[in-house]
Amino acid sequence: MEAVELNSSKKSIQEKKGQTTREKVRNTLTEELFFGICAPIGSLKPTVINSLEKIMKEKFNYEVEIIKLSGKIEDFKLNEYKQIPTKTPAFSKLVYKIEEGNEIRKKYNNNSILVELAIKDILYSRTQGLGEEEALNHENIKSRRKCYIFDSIKNKEELLLLRRIYTKNFYLFSIFSPVNERENNLSKKDLAPSEIAEIVGKDEFENNDFGQNVRGTFTDGDFILRVSKNNKINIDTRIERFLHLIFESDIITPTNEEKAMYSAKSAAGNSACLSRQVGASIISESGELISNGWNDVPKFGGNLYNESDTNDDRCKNNGYCSNDSHKDKLVESLLESLKNDNSTKGVFLDNEGFHDITLYDNVKKNLKKSNIKNLIEFSRSVHAEMHAIISGSQLSGSKMINGKLFCTTYPCHNCARHIIVAGIKEVYYIEPYIKSLCLTLHSDAITEDENCLDKVRILVFDGVAPRNYLTFFTKFASRKENGKIVKVDFKTIKPKTAKSIQSLPTLEQQAIHSLKECGLLQD
Structure with a gap:
């Protein structure tokens, strides 16, 4: 056995001797792909995920693993589920998942903690079967024809971390379904009509440091899919087009839109x-x-x-925003009007103005948070x-x-x-x-x-989306050979852009360090 391994090692060294440094680096590029899914609640997200999984398996010969980030909430929950009085069980369960995710992020002061737990699992699966020393030697880490689908990304920190680690091998699919269809889909989950608007708002944007921000994350997608009941029948064709751009496996040009x-x-x-x-x-x-x-x-x-x-x-040359400046002046004029209005004296004003500076600051702050902040005409x-x-x-x-x-x-x-x-x-x-x-x-x-x-x-x-437009629509590989279009083997073709597999374990290890620092993992 040792002789076989020695011969194999010698053969590998011998093969590398005739390669340029650029070729050696190119040979380390990984086929692994990482897809993030971001979608407002009630969207036809399962339709897209099922299509992605099917095409990656059947056409491109990939093993596909779907990572349910909400499953991490269940694994590391801090509180037990309780039915909310006067609310339906369906609403209570959805709110529990959202708020429990918030609580986990808040406890560990880490908005990307659910994604870090998923990255830990990916790293462990990549190094499975290797000894500790072998895992540290990055030449032992081999590329796999594997695709991970993160279902689903809920805030910017999760997205930024995945992009930082997996860079050229990561793509975000942003999925949107019309509001009336989302509401109809949610009504089928036995939510009361009054609960639907509340859960939609809670899912899309929460105004707190550790809450969800689907609205802000969605906009940063690489591919944006508007999926409705009328156009979902052609979803396979649309997704396959996107995948052809990732692999440069067909000649695709941009639409007018x-x-x-x-x-x-x-x-x-x-x-x-x-x-x-x-x-x-x-x-x-x-x-x-x-x-x-x-x-x-x-x-x-x-x-x-x-x-x-x-x-x-x-x-930029005047040093201030005209709109903000005039909104501030409007607030000041309202405060001055309150001060001079006899009907307000004795309530929270006296002849000298506001009773104390704290009261003044609070009233000013609340006025700035009112609809005044939405004015745009200045x-x-x-x-x-x-x-x-x-x-x-x-x-x-x-x-x-x-x-x-x-x-x-x-x-x-x-x-x-x-x-x-x-x-x-x-x-x-x-x-x-x-x-x-x-x-x-x-x-x-x-x-x-x-x-x-x-x-x-x-x-x-x-x-x-515009963010990778030039990468997708600029050709890297030759399109013809001997005057004929190059035929592609979809089962073996590699992504158009990729990073070295040898860099991934080092970067993924940073997620392990973060989880240990916050006490979620033990040494």
Whole structure:
């Protein structure tokens, strides 16, 4: 046995002698893939996971392991389940899972702890059968044709950790189903109508340090899938297209919608806004790019200030945000009005003003947390959508009518009326914008119902997200050989981009260290 191992070792050394360093490094690249799933509660998440698992197994010959992160909550729970009085058992169980996850993250002061527990399991499975010394020698760690699906990612820290460790081998699938369908799906779980809105809000965003933030995590996906009961029949085709991009196993080009959203994201980089960079693009009914826009301060003579302007008067050069500054002044004026109003004296004011500075600070803080914080009209910036509409109207005439607008962020109610009057029929976005009153103020002309055809439809973008657009649509491998398209063996093809298998155990080991530091694992 020792002679066989010695001969095998000599053969391996001999093979490496004729290789360049680049070839040696390339040979360590792993086939392993790691897919994160992020979806608001009630979405058709199982449909996507089942499709991913089936295609990876049958077409690409991968072993697939689905890791239920909620299972870690059950394994390390701090409290026993209790039925909430006056609530249904279904609601009580969902809330228990969410709050128990929060409690675990809070106890160990670690928002990615559930993912770290999953990473620990992956590391142990990779080194299974190896002795302690063998496991430390990274040359003994071999690539496996294996795919892990993390079901599901609930906050940014979980996502960032997975991206930091698995980098080029990790992809996030963000899944969205229309709100009415999500509510209908949840009603089938025996939730009361009054409980559905509550659980949806709790799942998407919790305003505490250790809560869930599905809304904020969803926007950072590599692939965004809008899955409804009407389009789920073609889900296999759509997912297979994404996988072809990961493996470069077919010649795939971007759709008009993907090109437009990438153009919008690129335009956002022009913005110097202190609040957020927003980009927009508009395409005609036939898919022709009409214009791009971004949010920034307008300048005399037309268009927006840019880096080459000598008289650049944007907020970045003035040192403060105009919108925030004027909202602060509004709060101060309200406080002054209270001080001078005779009807408030004796309640929490006297002739000198507020009784004490603490009371003053509390009232001021509460006013700032009120709907005053949602005011947007004091901004000096032209919004990205408006910039794209104005520029497009100047250059393209009537081509904008029945066109589509792509924006990195959900449009505000100020932009909504301009979108309507411009004749645009569809708007696609990635990031939500909770300040928007689009539907409240323009319910006669705007809808989020994808089946409605007599209003402007505002829909979540569907397709390859901008973040890896150039990687996916830039060819790495040769497409032809002797003038013919290269035939691909789907059962053995490796991912288009990958990292060295030898680096993974070292990086995964950091999760072990963190778990030991917080006392969840023993030495």
